[in-house]
Amino acid sequence: MTDTVQSSLAETRAPAKVDLKTAVAKRLKARHAAEMRFRAYGVLAICVAVLFLGILLERIVHQGYTAFVTHSITTEVYLDPNRIDPTDIMGANYDQMITEQVMAKMGVAEDEYGTTSGEYKEILSPDLGFKALEALRDDPKLLGKKISLTSPIAANADLYYKGEISRDIVEADRNVSDQQMVWMDDLKTKGLVKGHFNTYLFTNTDSTQPELAGLLGAIMGSAMMLLVTAALAIPIGVGAALFLEEFAPKNRWTALIEVNINNLAAVPSIVYGLLGLAVFINWLGMPRSSPLVGGVVLALMALPTVIIATRSSLRAVPPSIREAALGIGASKTQAVFHHVLPLAMPGIMTGTIISLAHALGETAPLLMIGMISFVPGLPESVTSAASVLPVQIFIWENASERAFHERTAAAIIVLLVFMIVMNLAAILLRRRFERRW
């Protein structure tokens, strides 16, 4: 641009002064316009980035917030001795019995083929039957008595109550029929079905039934895995950083370690998964899809970032601290462990928490070590099969039932809340303890 300025100046030298003035003014105008354009590109780029974040969060909240509300049915169930054989309580058809009782209460007549009760059963949940069986197993004396049971309503019925299945769709294209809609409205007006905050999402573990599927197992699995990761990555990472920053002689070996760490930080996460599969599972025979193996793999992955963060906060501690400690007779180790490390601690914790938050959201390496199987219960120990939050999201996203989609978004919200809490903790820690020398 400066070249064109000069050439245009050269061209305008010959004519009258007025022309030169206008030409310069024109030129300036063009240059200022270019300046404004350039600035606008910058604003535009930032707006695009902010817009993307906005759309991303809006869509997820939009799809997920409904999952935090659910509907459950509360009904009196008569444990009919005519239908339950006391010697074989497992053999009875509880679902059918409960459905017929609810139908009788609602005044819905059964037809001779039993199709009505079949359709009615679809809007209730098999969980009612399980609960009745469980109650009877715990206390066989309940046979012939009435008990009150509460359980989440079937996922499609729940979607209908929340207005996500509209009557406007052609009957064949939706999962609930017109007749079922009438029944459901009736159940609601009679007060059997109530909407409430979805506690099942946090107290249940994974299930093939969307209405029963919850995140407790995944949250526990994530917690266990993160514990393993923290227990390995923090001491090893801080130790390695201390060695490289405070003790290591500057030679070829330490240079190699440094290059190595920088490269490890940029290795794709899926490669760590392949490492975990080949070394920990196939070679060492550690249990597949366990939080232990997942934690070890994530620890290896988080290690470079922990080391890099620790080194930079160690570097921020001024040398005068070390020299003062050495000056009054402390050994090198004492100076580092008693003075430098405590002063660097806030920075170390901040970097560590951020890298642990990153590990919490990591999915790809966990798929490699087999963490994709359906785990219906709570993990008993770090060596038993478990699911973790991001993998749970992946599994639910693949499920075909529509009710799982809102649960996927809800699981994402839960994961994001955990990550935001961790990041906030890191930021607060930095604000509270940050010290400028």
Next chain:
Amino acid sequence: MTGYLFLALIVFSVASFMFGRSLARRKAAAQGVRAHSLPAFSGWFVAIWSFIPAAVVLLVLVIFGARLENAIVQSDVPAAVQQLPELNQGLFFQDVRAIANGGTPSTTVYDGELKAAFDHKVAQARSVDSTINLGAYVLTAVLALAGGLLAYTRISPQFRARNSVERWVSVFLVACSVVAILTTLGIILSLLWESLRFFQSVSPLDFLFGTHWSPQIAMRADQVGSSGGFGAVPLFIGTFLIMLIAMCVAAPVGLFSAIYLSEYATPFMRAWIKPVLEILAGVPTVVYGFFAALVVGPSFREFFNWLGAFMPGTPMGEYLMNVQNQMALVAGVVMGIMLIPFVSSLSDDIINSVPQSLRDGSLAMGATRSETIKKVVLPAALPGISGAMLLAVSRAIGETMIVTMAAGLQAKTTLNPLDTVTTVTVQIVTLLTGDQEFDSPKTLAAFGLGLTLFIVTLALNLIAQRIVQKYQEQYD
């Protein structure tokens, strides 16, 4: 059980620390001399000796216990099992392990002689397991007690506890930094080893330059059809296409926001926009995958279908009407969004490290802000920025979840962004998350792909780091 033992060991070591420290104090007081080391060092000395040897035994048990058990159980193969094909033999022992250790076995049913052999092996596995564990536990306890006692007897005011403890500390620190090297070695060796096994059945040339990818191999010899093709060129092209689209989004947006943030933005704006970008950087990739698969994919498809409806009858219109959710464009755009904060924060650092004197000189000559940036700052920062872009490319190539959830599985050789393509990482995930024997070429192919991925990203990172380093030296 091992966990509880480890906790007990920690408690014992803490107790040893207390005992050692108080003994050192008492001895020094009794002799009326100043000890060589502070009493705490004596405590540490005893604690270290009661902890480390015992912990090493426990660690070896955790790491190699299962392996040793398998080796012993598989050392003699029953006659009935020997008649099975090799693949089923592996399955047999897998099931034995699953039953003995409380896992989920396969659905295979063993009867007759096999059933007897199976029960025998399960019993053997259980007894071997308990023997190994018991032995390790006893050894741990003995070592903890013996180490602690031996160290305890050595404590005296003359004993140089500090030097000894500090030697242990430096050994620990060196060991920590060696973990980083071991990780790299582990990655390289495991990828190389499995890839070599893969290349025994598929030639590396066919793998790198073949254009036919269909890893479904016939499970039985009499099956027809899928003969298996391991030409990875379609995957490389798909990966390249998605990376290219991602960089088309991330490079301009990231670079311009970095320029604006570092050159124009007021401190107040910076304080607000930086956290937004940090949030974008902190969003897990599985969330971006969900966003791509359920939000961006359907809306892009609807848009193109709508566009196609404007040109009825033309082949272009027909094509647009039939595009799928899983087009390369969707995965590429979402990956680009993911990379924006990465590109932006790296470029921001690099632009900020251009010396202020260069800007001042240019502004003093009458150049506008944008002219200064375009003619002075960016050329000076160019090597660093290209390094940052290379790092972003390497991230895009290695990214897994977005493409797994939003890109297709069909290996096509195309550069059309509206077509479905598949990538290296998608194939690794698909090959390894199915239920199959580990030794088939299908699963080993994943390691071949992994090795390629590792080499390419490593090369990109090394080049990028070299460029950034060289550039930084110029101004320091």
